[in-house]
Amino acid sequence: MTPRDTFRFSLQLLLLWHGILAAAAAIGAYLAATQAFDLPNWAHTLLAILLGLSMAASAGAAWWLWRRDRRGRNLSLILNYLLFVALLLLWFQSFNFYLGINSLANTFGRGVPFLLLLLIGYVVGAQADRFEQKPARARFFTRAGKYIALIGALFFLYAVGILAGLQSFLARFSSLQALALTLLLALLALMLWLAWRPGVAQALSARNSDEEMLYGLLFLSPNLLGFLLFFAGPLLLSLYTSFTDWDAFGTRNWIGLANYGEIFGLTFANLQSPTQLAREVIDITRFDELARLNLFGKHILVGAEDKLFWTALRNTLLFVLLAVPLSVVPALLLANTLNAKIRGMSLFRAIYFVPTIAAVVGVALIWRWLYNSTVGWINYIIAAIIGWINGLAGAELLSDPAIGWLSDTRVALLAVVIIASWQWLGFNTVLFLAGLQGIPKSLYEAATVDGAGSLAKFLRVTVPLLAPTTFFVLTTTTIQAMQLFDQVFVLTTPPGGPGTSTTTIVLYLYQSGFREFRQGYASAIAWVLFLLIFGLTLVQFQRQRAGADA
Amino acid sequence: MKNSLRWTNFLKNLSIYLILSLFALIMIFPFLVMFTTSLKSASDTFRFPPRLLPREALSMEVAGFAEPLPLYYVDVDGAEREYVLIEKNVRVGVYAPADDLAAEQVRELALVKPTGGESNPQSLLIAGKQEPLYDIEVAGQITPMIQVRRTALGRFADPENLDRTVLQNLRLSQPVDRLTAHPENYQDVISLHSMDRSLTNTALVTIIVVLGQLSTSILGGYAFARLRFPGRNQLFLIYLGTIMIPFVVLITPLYQLMVQIGWVDTLAALTLPWIFTAYGTFLMRQFFISIPLEIEEAAVLDGANRFQILRRIFLPASTPALATLATFTFLYAWNSFFWPLVVINTGNAESRVLTLALSVLGGRAADSPNLVLAGASIAILPPLFIYILGQRFFVESSTSSGVKG
Amino acid sequence: MKNVRFYLIFVVFAALILTGCTSPAPTSAPIATEAPAATAAPAATPESAPAAEGVTLRWRTRPDNQEEANVYQSISDNLNLDGVTLVYEPGGSETASYQDVLKTELASGTAPDVFWIPGTDVADFATRGLLYDLRSLADATAGYADSDFYPGPMFHLTFDPATSSAGPALWGLPRDVSTFALYLNLDLIAEAGADDPRELEANGEWTWEKFLEVAAAVNALGSDVRGYGGSAWWGPYGVWMNAAGGNFFNADRTACGLDTPEALAGLTFAQNLYTSGVAVPYGEDPEPPFRAGNVAMFQNGRWATPGIRTVEFDWDVVGLPTGPAGNPGNWLFWGAYVVNANTAHPEQAWQLVQALTTAQTQGQVAALGANIPSRVSQEALNAFLTFTPPANNQAFLDGLANSPTAEGPLWAGSWPEFVSVMDAAVSSLLSGQSSIDDFANTVCDEANKAF
Structure with missing residues (x-):
């Protein structure tokens, strides 16, 4: 046989394969559409759609291959590859690979x-x-x-x-299903190989761009498929759930924007006097009193349909406002100090990074112990310092505050802020340090020649040139802060307490979804949080843009 | 002039070191407390004021007593001595003459007799109340006094001469103690809460997630950076957008997915979904894009295929980016808590990871912080150890993210 | 070298994956095989039933510590039910969200057949149709009677929401019961020269006034010493309300009762304890300072006993002081074993529930010192008295006998919602941030939304 003949033979094989495949997919799609398998409804629908698409793709591939169109090869490769991956996953499942991790x-x-x-x-x-x-x-x-x-x-x-693994691996071949799957996989691999060979590509006059596209899709495929399965799919499902009243057990009933309406439901009423009771001015079967405002002598009562959401929002934003500057500004200053070439800097840098690598849960347990207001270290140290100051002054200047770190609703959030900033500080320092090392020394030397002091150098050289790093640090810290959960969950009892003083949006979401069975509502909160984060990031991005342009 | 300059420099350096050391102390202190508390005994843990190092109270065998007696520092005529505690809660009264309440005398209740004897007790009318009088002997002289208040003291004795005794407030007395360590706390935590299994699980999950995420990110990042295919830019924008999506959005649907494919309560649920991330792909793409095109073109002309180019040219050049991604992924996989909390049944030791086991420990052993902190040490020390080993590598690599991001 | 390393890693990894497909070890087999079967939807169970020779039941309860988990494990191993294999799963702890996990599993059909839930959750679970109504099975069981258990829990466990009456249903049987007592630091009380609360109680003089006297005397010993400590949840503050004749709800538990004068009187007393500094600040866990020897009276349930046994000072327990309404206002805490509504084997599950609540099983659990048997049996109570220290175990039994208020679910509303409103309001009241008038004016407006 001449090479030409081999390629012709390959093409004929591929044609045959796609014909059979299209027919099989059609039958499968029909069976799925008539719900012939032992599967839930949604799986039938999904299966029918996928098989229908495969049928169309296979038929298309066959048609193009018949016409000797290079697109036929592309389509054939993509389709066979996808089928291969899908079967491989099933194969893994039947060989117990996934649960095998255990x-x-x-x-x-x-x-x-x-x-x-x-x-x-x-x-x-x-x-x-x-x-x-x-x-x-x-x-x-x-x-x-x-x-x-x-x-x-x-x-x-x-x-x-x-050895035991190999043994059970081989033993599984005895099942007909596993054997069939393996053979099918081999067949698909053969088809892939047939179409992939350069000779076939030449015969179909494939272009370089085709090759590049195939490689691109191949390289991206593990990531993209996983992304679709574990990220994009659930994401869309979550968006849909947020428009339903799903309680995790029953059916999902479409209720439109009602969840979002409840989240943002606010009412305003004028008060006759600052102390007038809420039940006299608002519908208390629907709204709870959220706040009282004093606008130029006019007293206004704000009622919210979901008071806890607004409390959680306030706590979260307050946390962001405190924790982000507290973990970014000292980090910048420390990095600036560390950037000086003095001995032992790498040691300090290493030490500052330590909290970053510690598990948040472990860290929260340590701090819970440090924060204990009666036998904890922090209050003990505060008392010792105050005692020392009083001793110096020879008088009772200050009294021991005996702060109830985790029991006082006014300071509990601050306690969380301290932990978070403490843990993020070192990481941010190291990021800034990297940014600083990217600034050319010559700029500082030029500034020195201009007679700038160290403060002027910091403000005129360091800060502007560090803007990209600052943007990165600010954005990641803010996103992280908006999603605060672990620290609060482990640190406070009950989580979010005392009262609701440390309830964050994510914690509230967790409680609505997994404690009160309001999955639809929880999904809506999640999307509101996403919009918030998106908005904040956008603002920071715009400001950075503006700064860079100026 | 030169001297003063040297002085300013010295002071400047000193203050820098002071500030840096202060921060270093703040960063390290909680871990110190964690480690030392984890070596304490249960009763030593709750001592106030708190002490950093684990200590145990000393006791002494004394003839005539079945149990060893605890030793305390007591004040004997202005000198500090080590005495044993022979009796707790000795009831005493504080007595004073009615006309001079400041002249207090402490006497054991059992030894005090009422003025006038049991048959004819005397009393005094003070502020409309009858206050009984007692005979109190001070320096050989007996004075009738009233009882100001009662309290209880400990009776301490000189171990060499048990007749020499002192009454002193037990609560405020300082026990004689010495340094000690209770490493068996770790054994308890490991055996009672199967922390060893959790450690293995976490290690395995971390290894798989790090390796898996590196491979998919390298491949995906290369595709986005160098290979043209239809829809690439749009897809990349979608990837970028999803980086901002908080994970909590996915919790419910992802959990449902795990239920459908039967992965609830298995390590597969902790590993496989985390192998594919938009963030890693983004990071690698950013790095690959900065590698000059010419090197690659030369290789293409040599007839190398894309895999070979990726492995021979791109991978060796991108060590910093890989290390960054590995660090991030390691930290994430090792420390993740929310997802395991949802998808793993906390009672199931087979699939429990460290963070989860810790949170269970925090509840089950809430009354013994020494054990809780031993557990925390088990979770925190291994990555710390790895970090110290590869310190330079870790820190320097994780910095490149800031520059390239 | 580079090449070799690359392939080496690849080969090791592939081999590891291969190793992974080892059949699961025999011990974990029931779990591994049961989980996918259960997820395949309840309809699929008949198909998978023949595969297993007997019946496998999974059951779960929340242990408070590891010793308890071990006892439950040994109970599970030693129970002999015909043809039933038992798999015990210790749930998480209180802080590791036992109920959250359970609810998630119920929602996805992976929950165990029999599980324990706190008494306050029974209504929520039952009205959502998550619990199996055991009434018909119980009626067919010789020797079973509702009256074998304390009536307080049984009222709620037999409550039928459809007819709003107790009796027609049976949601489960109580695992154990508990009441509050005051754990005493006798050394501190003696040092303060205060009267011994146990003697006061014996003489019938143990009232709110005396309680305050003792607490204040101890408090005067130093700035780091407190007279009283109570944890921050509805139990401790509810006691003061009950003792003053108040209640969380109105009489038929269909509306908020927090703004009645009696309830407010109890809360005022509690608020005074906190604002005057006699108590460990509200929200701060009082157990560490108590164990450090700095709190005289620590209010907690029987479950705190094992931890307290390690302290170095002299300690005992005493009943709660009598309030203005003439009783100590104690709670009867309880939790129940219930049966999953979707279980494939209700008969065996009912057998298991009964086996877990026999006097013998309850005795085994109570021997640890953290629980009180839920069966009304003098034999069980006599055995309980021997589980010392504390010497004064009778204080707990007195608490049971003095008509405590049974903690109870809300059949007419949502207990979690109610309690979250109440906790927030009381917490701000007890920490001195809102006045009792503010509290009275607003709390029920918000709390009534839970009904």
């Missing part, structure tokens, strides 16, 4: 000591770099490292139970 965790601990061997191998191998002048010795180290690592890896795998 059984891996059962035995993983046993293998850990051998991982050390792997590490040693790596270290030994790395020694080779020190003997660039002596190739023989370098080769020795490289090889020794390789073998040590290899032995470590083998022992590790054995300890973790590779």
